[in-house]
Amino acid sequence: MHTAPHFDIDMDALWHDPYPQLARLRAEAPVAYVPQLDGIVFTRRDDIDIWEKRIDIFSSEQPGGLMTRLMGQNMMRHDGDAHQSQRRAMQPAVSPRAVQRHWRAAFREAAVRVLDELVPQGQADLCTDYAMTLSGEALRLITGLDNVTAHEMDAHSQAMIDGISNYAGETDTEARCLSAVAALDAAIEARLDAFAASPPDPDSIDGVSVIAVLQRAGATHDQILANVKLVISGGQNEPRDAIAGGAWALLTHPDQLACLMDGTVGWDRAFDEYLRWMAPIGMSPRRIAGSAEIGDVKITPGGRAFFMFGAANRDPAHFTDPDSFDITRDTRKHIAFGAGPHFCAGAFAARALVADVALPMMFERLGGLRLDPGRPAGFGGWAFRGPLTVHLCWDYDRAENTAGKTADREEKAR
Ligand code: HEM
Secondary structure, three states: OOOOOEEEOHHHHHHHHOOOHHHHHHHHOOEEEEOOOOOOEEEHHHHHHOOOOOOOOEEOOOOOOOHHHHHHHHHHOHHHHHHHHHHHHHHHHHHHHHHHHHHHHHHHHHHHHHHHHHHHEEEEEEEHHHHHHHHHHHHHHHHHHOOOOHHHHHHHHHHHHHHHOOOOOOOOHHHHHHHHHHHHHHHHHHHHHHHHHOOOOOOOOOOOHHHHHHHOOOOOOOHHHHHHHHHHHHHOOOHHHHHHHHHHHHHHOOOHHHHHHOOOOOOOHHHHHHHHHHOOEOEEEEEEEOOOEOOOEOOOOEEEEEEHHHHHOOOOOOOOOOOOOOOOOOOOOOOOOOOOOOOOOOHHHHHHHHHHHHHHHHHOOOOOOOEEEOOEEEOOOOOEEEEEEOEOOOOHHHHOOOOHHHHHHHHHHH
Protein backbone atom coordinates (compact mmCIF):
# COMPACT_ATOMS: atom_id res chain seq x y z
CA MET A 1 0.00 0.00 0.00
CA HIS A 2 1.20 3.48 -0.80
CA THR A 3 -0.02 6.91 -1.78
CA ALA A 4 2.79 7.65 -4.26
CA PRO A 5 1.71 9.27 -7.52
CA HIS A 6 1.84 7.03 -10.61
CA PHE A 7 4.44 7.97 -13.16
CA ASP A 8 4.76 6.07 -16.43
CA ILE A 9 8.20 5.52 -17.88
CA ASP A 10 9.15 4.59 -21.42
CA MET A 11 11.57 1.75 -20.69
CA ASP A 12 13.11 1.78 -24.14
CA ALA A 13 13.90 5.50 -23.91
CA LEU A 14 15.17 4.95 -20.35
CA TRP A 15 17.73 2.47 -21.65
CA HIS A 16 18.95 4.82 -24.40
CA ASP A 17 19.12 7.95 -22.23
CA PRO A 18 17.66 7.76 -18.72
CA TYR A 19 18.41 11.34 -17.74
CA PRO A 20 15.46 13.27 -19.29
CA GLN A 21 12.86 10.99 -17.66
CA LEU A 22 14.77 10.88 -14.38
CA ALA A 23 14.89 14.69 -14.36
CA ARG A 24 11.11 14.84 -14.80
CA LEU A 25 10.58 12.31 -12.02
CA ARG A 26 12.92 14.22 -9.70
CA ALA A 27 11.15 17.52 -10.38
CA GLU A 28 7.53 16.36 -10.57
CA ALA A 29 7.29 13.18 -8.49
CA PRO A 30 10.50 12.50 -6.52
CA VAL A 31 8.89 9.54 -4.74
CA ALA A 32 6.72 7.91 -7.40
CA TYR A 33 5.17 4.55 -8.22
CA VAL A 34 6.43 3.48 -11.64
CA PRO A 35 4.14 0.73 -13.00
CA GLN A 36 6.73 -0.43 -15.55
CA LEU A 37 9.08 -1.30 -12.66
CA ASP A 38 6.29 -2.14 -10.25
CA GLY A 39 8.05 -0.22 -7.50
CA ILE A 40 8.49 3.09 -5.68
CA VAL A 41 11.24 5.10 -7.33
CA PHE A 42 13.42 7.61 -5.43
CA THR A 43 15.26 10.19 -7.53
CA ARG A 44 16.31 13.02 -5.17
CA ARG A 45 19.80 12.84 -3.75
CA ASP A 46 18.85 13.81 -0.17
CA ASP A 47 15.89 11.42 -0.04
CA ILE A 48 18.15 8.53 -1.01
CA ASP A 49 20.82 9.66 1.43
CA ILE A 50 18.28 9.57 4.27
CA TRP A 51 16.13 6.57 3.38
CA GLU A 52 18.81 4.17 2.21
CA LYS A 53 20.13 4.11 5.79
CA ARG A 54 16.69 3.09 7.16
CA ILE A 55 17.19 -0.65 6.75
CA ASP A 56 14.16 -1.25 8.99
CA ILE A 57 12.01 0.22 6.21
CA PHE A 58 14.06 -0.44 3.07
CA SER A 59 15.50 -3.90 3.51
CA SER A 60 18.19 -5.51 1.38
CA GLU A 61 16.86 -9.00 2.19
CA GLN A 62 14.95 -10.00 -0.93
CA PRO A 63 14.56 -13.79 -0.72
CA GLY A 64 12.61 -14.09 -3.96
CA GLY A 65 14.64 -11.40 -5.73
CA LEU A 66 16.58 -12.13 -8.89
CA MET A 67 20.04 -11.77 -7.36
CA THR A 68 19.37 -14.11 -4.42
CA ARG A 69 17.56 -16.65 -6.56
CA LEU A 70 20.19 -16.79 -9.32
CA MET A 71 23.47 -16.07 -7.52
CA GLY A 72 22.87 -17.09 -3.88
CA GLN A 73 22.42 -14.81 -0.87
CA ASN A 74 25.45 -12.55 -0.67
CA MET A 75 26.20 -9.72 1.79
CA MET A 76 24.36 -7.23 -0.40
CA ARG A 77 21.13 -9.11 0.23
CA HIS A 78 21.46 -9.11 4.03
CA ASP A 79 20.77 -6.42 6.61
CA GLY A 80 22.27 -5.62 10.00
CA ASP A 81 24.65 -8.08 11.70
CA ALA A 82 24.39 -10.72 8.96
CA HIS A 83 25.54 -8.11 6.45
CA GLN A 84 28.20 -6.52 8.64
CA SER A 85 29.85 -9.80 9.64
CA GLN A 86 30.27 -10.87 6.01
CA ARG A 87 31.52 -7.44 5.03
CA ARG A 88 34.08 -7.51 7.85
CA ALA A 89 35.26 -10.94 6.71
CA MET A 90 35.98 -9.58 3.22
CA GLN A 91 37.51 -6.31 4.36
CA PRO A 92 41.21 -7.39 4.47
CA ALA A 93 41.02 -8.06 0.71
CA VAL A 94 39.64 -4.64 -0.25
CA SER A 95 40.95 -2.36 2.52
CA PRO A 96 43.04 0.74 1.81
CA ARG A 97 45.99 -1.22 3.26
CA ALA A 98 45.55 -4.06 0.76
CA VAL A 99 45.28 -1.54 -2.07
CA GLN A 100 48.40 0.24 -0.88
CA ARG A 101 50.48 -2.87 -0.22
CA HIS A 102 49.37 -5.08 -3.10
CA TRP A 103 46.74 -4.05 -5.55
CA ARG A 104 47.94 -0.73 -6.95
CA ALA A 105 51.32 -2.15 -7.98
CA ALA A 106 49.74 -5.33 -9.33
CA PHE A 107 47.24 -3.27 -11.36
CA ARG A 108 50.14 -1.26 -12.82
CA GLU A 109 51.91 -4.43 -13.92
CA ALA A 110 48.71 -5.65 -15.55
CA ALA A 111 48.22 -2.28 -17.30
CA VAL A 112 51.76 -2.35 -18.68
CA ARG A 113 51.12 -5.83 -20.12
CA VAL A 114 47.79 -4.83 -21.67
CA LEU A 115 49.21 -1.61 -23.11
CA ASP A 116 52.27 -3.39 -24.52
CA GLU A 117 49.89 -5.52 -26.58
CA LEU A 118 47.70 -2.60 -27.52
CA VAL A 119 50.17 0.13 -28.48
CA PRO A 120 51.32 -1.39 -31.81
CA GLN A 121 47.71 -1.76 -33.01
CA GLY A 122 47.33 2.02 -33.44
CA GLN A 123 43.56 1.74 -32.94
CA ALA A 124 41.12 -0.18 -30.77
CA ASP A 125 37.73 -0.35 -29.19
CA LEU A 126 38.72 0.88 -25.77
CA CYS A 127 35.79 -0.91 -24.11
CA THR A 128 36.81 -4.41 -25.10
CA ASP A 129 40.54 -4.07 -25.82
CA TYR A 130 41.65 -2.14 -22.76
CA ALA A 131 38.98 -1.36 -20.16
CA MET A 132 37.43 -4.81 -20.14
CA THR A 133 40.74 -6.66 -20.18
CA LEU A 134 42.29 -4.56 -17.45
CA SER A 135 39.21 -4.78 -15.21
CA GLY A 136 39.17 -8.54 -15.73
CA GLU A 137 42.87 -8.81 -14.87
CA ALA A 138 42.29 -6.75 -11.71
CA LEU A 139 39.40 -9.00 -10.69
CA ARG A 140 41.45 -12.17 -11.23
CA LEU A 141 43.93 -10.73 -8.74
CA ILE A 142 41.43 -9.46 -6.18
CA THR A 143 39.27 -12.60 -6.19
CA GLY A 144 42.21 -15.03 -6.39
CA LEU A 145 40.68 -16.69 -9.47
CA ASP A 146 43.80 -17.24 -11.55
CA ASN A 147 41.94 -20.12 -13.25
CA VAL A 148 39.52 -17.72 -15.01
CA THR A 149 40.70 -15.52 -17.90
CA ALA A 150 40.01 -11.79 -18.03
CA HIS A 151 37.63 -12.37 -20.96
CA GLU A 152 35.77 -15.11 -19.11
CA MET A 153 35.55 -12.83 -16.09
CA ASP A 154 33.87 -10.16 -18.18
CA ALA A 155 31.51 -12.60 -19.91
CA HIS A 156 30.47 -14.22 -16.60
CA SER A 157 30.03 -10.83 -14.95
CA GLN A 158 27.88 -9.56 -17.82
CA ALA A 159 25.77 -12.74 -17.85
CA MET A 160 25.11 -12.36 -14.11
CA ILE A 161 24.28 -8.65 -14.42
CA ASP A 162 21.90 -9.38 -17.28
CA GLY A 163 20.32 -12.14 -15.19
CA ILE A 164 19.78 -10.03 -12.09
CA SER A 165 18.28 -7.13 -14.03
CA ASN A 166 16.10 -9.44 -16.13
CA TYR A 167 12.83 -7.99 -14.88
CA ALA A 168 11.17 -9.07 -18.14
CA GLY A 169 11.91 -12.73 -17.24
CA GLU A 170 13.54 -13.75 -20.55
CA THR A 171 14.42 -17.44 -20.33
CA ASP A 172 17.62 -17.22 -22.43
CA THR A 173 19.00 -14.45 -20.22
CA GLU A 174 18.31 -16.50 -17.11
CA ALA A 175 19.91 -19.60 -18.64
CA ARG A 176 23.09 -17.66 -19.53
CA CYS A 177 23.25 -16.30 -16.00
CA LEU A 178 22.90 -19.77 -14.46
CA SER A 179 25.60 -21.14 -16.72
CA ALA A 180 28.00 -18.33 -15.67
CA VAL A 181 27.17 -19.07 -12.03
CA ALA A 182 27.96 -22.78 -12.50
CA ALA A 183 31.29 -22.03 -14.21
CA LEU A 184 32.30 -19.58 -11.49
CA ASP A 185 31.25 -21.89 -8.65
CA ALA A 186 33.48 -24.60 -10.10
CA ALA A 187 36.43 -22.20 -10.46
CA ILE A 188 36.00 -20.88 -6.88
CA GLU A 189 35.81 -24.41 -5.50
CA ALA A 190 39.04 -25.34 -7.30
CA ARG A 191 40.83 -22.38 -5.70
CA LEU A 192 39.36 -23.19 -2.27
CA ASP A 193 40.74 -26.73 -2.56
CA ALA A 194 44.15 -25.41 -3.64
CA PHE A 195 44.30 -22.91 -0.75
CA ALA A 196 43.14 -25.57 1.73
CA ALA A 197 45.92 -27.90 0.56
CA SER A 198 48.56 -25.18 0.65
CA PRO A 199 47.44 -22.05 2.53
CA PRO A 200 48.92 -18.88 1.00
CA ASP A 201 50.98 -16.45 3.10
CA PRO A 202 48.39 -13.92 4.40
CA ASP A 203 50.63 -11.08 3.24
CA SER A 204 51.01 -12.38 -0.32
CA ILE A 205 48.89 -11.47 -3.34
CA ASP A 206 47.07 -14.81 -3.16
CA GLY A 207 46.79 -14.56 0.62
CA VAL A 208 45.00 -11.22 0.46
CA SER A 209 42.57 -12.32 -2.27
CA VAL A 210 38.85 -12.42 -1.49
CA ILE A 211 38.73 -16.24 -1.63
CA ALA A 212 41.68 -16.60 0.77
CA VAL A 213 40.49 -14.01 3.31
CA LEU A 214 36.95 -15.44 3.40
CA GLN A 215 38.32 -18.96 3.80
CA ARG A 216 40.65 -17.83 6.64
CA ALA A 217 37.76 -15.98 8.32
CA GLY A 218 35.76 -19.23 8.43
CA ALA A 219 32.98 -18.09 6.07
CA THR A 220 30.66 -20.93 5.05
CA HIS A 221 30.98 -22.55 1.64
CA ASP A 222 27.77 -20.87 0.42
CA GLN A 223 28.84 -17.47 1.72
CA ILE A 224 32.16 -17.73 -0.10
CA LEU A 225 30.54 -18.74 -3.40
CA ALA A 226 27.90 -16.00 -3.15
CA ASN A 227 30.26 -13.20 -2.11
CA VAL A 228 32.98 -13.96 -4.64
CA LYS A 229 30.31 -13.88 -7.35
CA LEU A 230 29.06 -10.58 -5.90
CA VAL A 231 32.55 -9.13 -6.28
CA ILE A 232 32.62 -10.33 -9.88
CA SER A 233 29.16 -9.01 -10.77
CA GLY A 234 29.91 -5.71 -8.98
CA GLY A 235 33.60 -5.29 -9.72
CA GLN A 236 33.97 -5.84 -13.46
CA ASN A 237 31.66 -3.65 -15.49
CA GLU A 238 31.82 -0.59 -13.21
CA PRO A 239 35.59 0.00 -13.46
CA ARG A 240 35.42 -1.07 -17.12
CA ASP A 241 32.75 1.53 -17.83
CA ALA A 242 34.52 4.22 -15.78
CA ILE A 243 37.75 3.64 -17.72
CA ALA A 244 36.23 3.61 -21.21
CA GLY A 245 33.53 6.18 -20.47
CA GLY A 246 35.94 8.41 -18.57
CA ALA A 247 38.39 8.37 -21.48
CA TRP A 248 35.58 9.25 -23.88
CA ALA A 249 34.38 12.11 -21.66
CA LEU A 250 37.92 13.51 -21.46
CA LEU A 251 38.56 13.22 -25.17
CA THR A 252 35.35 15.12 -25.85
CA HIS A 253 36.46 17.82 -23.34
CA PRO A 254 40.05 18.49 -24.43
CA ASP A 255 40.45 21.54 -22.19
CA GLN A 256 39.74 19.35 -19.16
CA LEU A 257 42.09 16.65 -20.39
CA ALA A 258 44.81 19.28 -20.73
CA CYS A 259 44.39 20.17 -17.02
CA LEU A 260 44.94 16.52 -16.11
CA MET A 261 47.94 16.12 -18.38
CA ASP A 262 49.67 19.23 -16.99
CA GLY A 263 48.82 18.21 -13.41
CA THR A 264 46.61 21.23 -12.64
CA VAL A 265 43.80 18.82 -11.71
CA GLY A 266 44.28 15.30 -10.29
CA TRP A 267 42.94 12.12 -11.90
CA ASP A 268 40.82 11.46 -8.80
CA ARG A 269 38.71 14.46 -9.75
CA ALA A 270 38.09 13.07 -13.24
CA PHE A 271 37.17 9.69 -11.75
CA ASP A 272 34.65 11.19 -9.31
CA GLU A 273 33.14 13.48 -11.92
CA TYR A 274 32.68 10.60 -14.35
CA LEU A 275 30.95 8.53 -11.64
CA ARG A 276 28.70 11.48 -10.79
CA TRP A 277 27.91 12.25 -14.39
CA MET A 278 27.33 8.68 -15.62
CA ALA A 279 26.87 6.45 -12.54
CA PRO A 280 27.90 2.92 -13.65
CA ILE A 281 25.36 1.52 -11.15
CA GLY A 282 22.30 3.65 -11.70
CA MET A 283 19.97 1.90 -9.29
CA SER A 284 19.88 -0.25 -6.16
CA PRO A 285 16.65 -2.11 -5.24
CA ARG A 286 15.16 -2.65 -1.78
CA ARG A 287 12.19 -4.53 -0.28
CA ILE A 288 9.73 -2.30 1.56
CA ALA A 289 9.67 -3.81 5.04
CA GLY A 290 8.26 -0.98 7.17
CA SER A 291 5.94 2.03 7.08
CA ALA A 292 7.10 5.58 6.40
CA GLU A 293 5.91 9.04 5.47
CA ILE A 294 8.14 10.69 2.91
CA GLY A 295 6.81 14.20 2.37
CA ASP A 296 3.15 13.63 1.52
CA VAL A 297 3.74 10.05 0.35
CA LYS A 298 2.82 7.23 2.73
CA ILE A 299 4.14 3.71 2.26
CA THR A 300 3.44 0.47 4.12
CA PRO A 301 5.24 -2.89 3.99
CA GLY A 302 5.13 -4.87 0.74
CA GLY A 303 6.49 -4.26 -2.72
CA ARG A 304 9.84 -2.85 -3.66
CA ALA A 305 11.68 0.43 -3.93
CA PHE A 306 14.42 1.61 -6.27
CA PHE A 307 17.11 4.09 -5.23
CA MET A 308 18.19 5.83 -8.44
CA PHE A 309 21.82 6.84 -7.91
CA GLY A 310 22.06 8.07 -11.50
CA ALA A 311 19.24 10.58 -10.87
CA ALA A 312 20.62 11.60 -7.45
CA ASN A 313 23.99 12.45 -8.97
CA ARG A 314 22.35 14.95 -11.31
CA ASP A 315 20.19 16.58 -8.67
CA PRO A 316 20.35 20.35 -9.29
CA ALA A 317 19.90 20.89 -5.55
CA HIS A 318 23.54 19.81 -5.24
CA PHE A 319 25.14 20.14 -8.65
CA THR A 320 25.04 23.25 -10.81
CA ASP A 321 24.42 22.52 -14.50
CA PRO A 322 24.27 18.82 -13.54
CA ASP A 323 24.16 17.38 -17.06
CA SER A 324 27.52 18.84 -17.99
CA PHE A 325 30.81 16.99 -17.42
CA ASP A 326 33.17 19.21 -15.44
CA ILE A 327 36.16 17.78 -13.57
CA THR A 328 36.66 21.04 -11.67
CA ARG A 329 33.30 20.87 -9.87
CA ASP A 330 32.82 19.79 -6.25
CA THR A 331 31.66 16.18 -6.48
CA ARG A 332 31.69 15.35 -2.78
CA LYS A 333 27.92 14.85 -2.64
CA HIS A 334 27.80 12.22 -5.38
CA ILE A 335 26.50 8.83 -4.29
CA ALA A 336 27.71 6.63 -7.15
CA PHE A 337 29.12 4.22 -4.53
CA GLY A 338 25.87 4.21 -2.55
CA ALA A 339 24.76 6.12 0.53
CA GLY A 340 24.10 3.49 3.20
CA PRO A 341 25.59 0.44 4.89
CA HIS A 342 26.12 -1.25 1.51
CA PHE A 343 28.43 1.53 0.34
CA CYS A 344 30.71 -0.08 -2.25
CA ALA A 345 33.21 -2.37 -0.53
CA GLY A 346 35.52 -2.15 -3.55
CA ALA A 347 35.65 1.67 -3.73
CA PHE A 348 39.34 1.95 -2.78
CA ALA A 349 40.37 -0.74 -5.23
CA ALA A 350 38.24 0.81 -7.98
CA ARG A 351 39.79 4.24 -7.43
CA ALA A 352 43.30 2.79 -7.55
CA LEU A 353 42.51 0.87 -10.73
CA VAL A 354 40.82 3.69 -12.64
CA ALA A 355 42.28 6.95 -11.30
CA ASP A 356 45.81 5.85 -10.33
CA VAL A 357 46.46 3.34 -13.08
CA ALA A 358 44.15 2.85 -16.05
CA LEU A 359 43.40 6.42 -17.13
CA PRO A 360 46.78 8.11 -16.52
CA MET A 361 48.71 5.19 -18.01
CA MET A 362 46.68 5.01 -21.22
CA PHE A 363 46.93 8.75 -21.85
CA GLU A 364 50.66 8.55 -21.14
CA ARG A 365 51.29 5.61 -23.46
CA LEU A 366 48.91 6.25 -26.37
CA GLY A 367 50.38 9.34 -28.01
CA GLY A 368 48.10 11.45 -30.20
CA LEU A 369 45.08 9.65 -28.79
CA ARG A 370 41.83 10.64 -30.52
CA LEU A 371 38.30 9.39 -31.08
CA ASP A 372 37.71 7.61 -34.38
CA PRO A 373 35.40 10.10 -36.18
CA GLY A 374 33.96 7.35 -38.39
CA ARG A 375 32.77 5.25 -35.45
CA PRO A 376 30.99 7.36 -32.81
CA ALA A 377 30.70 5.97 -29.28
CA GLY A 378 27.36 4.83 -27.90
CA PHE A 379 26.10 4.51 -24.33
CA GLY A 380 23.32 2.30 -23.01
CA GLY A 381 21.52 1.15 -19.86
CA TRP A 382 19.94 2.65 -16.77
CA ALA A 383 20.32 0.11 -13.92
CA PHE A 384 23.87 -0.38 -15.16
CA ARG A 385 25.02 2.29 -17.61
CA GLY A 386 28.16 2.65 -19.64
CA PRO A 387 29.68 2.98 -23.09
CA LEU A 388 28.94 0.25 -25.62
CA THR A 389 31.92 1.07 -27.85
CA VAL A 390 34.64 3.73 -27.75
CA HIS A 391 36.74 3.50 -30.93
CA LEU A 392 40.08 5.28 -30.66
CA CYS A 393 43.19 5.81 -32.80
CA TRP A 394 46.67 6.89 -31.74
CA ASP A 395 50.08 7.45 -33.26
CA TYR A 396 52.45 4.55 -33.13
CA ASP A 397 56.12 4.92 -33.84
CA ARG A 398 57.83 1.54 -33.67
CA ALA A 399 61.23 3.03 -32.90
CA GLU A 400 59.76 4.93 -29.95
CA ASN A 401 58.24 1.81 -28.45
CA THR A 402 61.15 -0.48 -27.85
CA ALA A 403 61.15 -2.85 -24.92
CA GLY A 404 63.60 -0.53 -23.16
CA LYS A 405 61.21 2.40 -23.44
CA THR A 406 58.41 0.27 -22.07
CA ALA A 407 60.49 -0.67 -19.04
CA ASP A 408 61.37 2.99 -18.53
CA ARG A 409 57.72 3.95 -18.62
CA GLU A 410 56.79 1.18 -16.23
CA GLU A 411 59.43 2.42 -13.83
CA LYS A 412 58.21 5.99 -14.26
CA ALA A 413 54.61 4.95 -13.58
CA ARG A 414 55.67 3.63 -10.18
C1 HEM B 1 33.77 2.44 -10.42
C2 HEM B 1 33.61 1.31 -9.85
C3 HEM B 1 32.48 0.91 -8.93
C4 HEM B 1 31.28 1.51 -8.67
C5 HEM B 1 30.73 2.80 -9.27
C6 HEM B 1 30.60 0.70 -7.68
C7 HEM B 1 29.35 0.99 -7.15
C8 HEM B 1 28.72 0.23 -6.17
C9 HEM B 1 27.40 0.49 -5.68
C10 HEM B 1 26.48 1.61 -6.14
C11 HEM B 1 27.12 -0.45 -4.73
C12 HEM B 1 25.80 -0.61 -3.97
C13 HEM B 1 25.71 0.42 -2.91
C14 HEM B 1 24.38 0.50 -2.24
O1 HEM B 1 23.43 -0.24 -2.55
O2 HEM B 1 24.29 1.38 -1.37
C15 HEM B 1 28.27 -1.31 -4.63
C16 HEM B 1 28.37 -2.37 -3.76
C17 HEM B 1 29.44 -3.23 -3.74
N1 HEM B 1 30.57 -3.18 -4.53
FE1 HEM B 1 31.03 -1.72 -5.87
N2 HEM B 1 31.38 -0.38 -7.37
C18 HEM B 1 32.55 -0.29 -8.10
C19 HEM B 1 33.61 -1.18 -8.08
C20 HEM B 1 33.71 -2.28 -7.27
C21 HEM B 1 34.82 -3.18 -7.23
C22 HEM B 1 36.10 -3.05 -8.08
C23 HEM B 1 34.52 -4.15 -6.31
C24 HEM B 1 35.33 -5.34 -5.86
C25 HEM B 1 36.61 -5.38 -5.82
C26 HEM B 1 33.22 -3.85 -5.77
C27 HEM B 1 32.58 -4.57 -4.79
C28 HEM B 1 31.37 -4.25 -4.21
C29 HEM B 1 30.74 -5.03 -3.15
C30 HEM B 1 31.30 -6.30 -2.51
C31 HEM B 1 29.53 -4.39 -2.85
C32 HEM B 1 28.51 -4.80 -1.80
C33 HEM B 1 28.80 -4.08 -0.49
C34 HEM B 1 27.86 -4.41 0.63
O3 HEM B 1 26.80 -5.03 0.39
O4 HEM B 1 28.17 -4.06 1.78
N3 HEM B 1 32.75 -2.71 -6.37
N4 HEM B 1 29.23 -0.88 -5.52
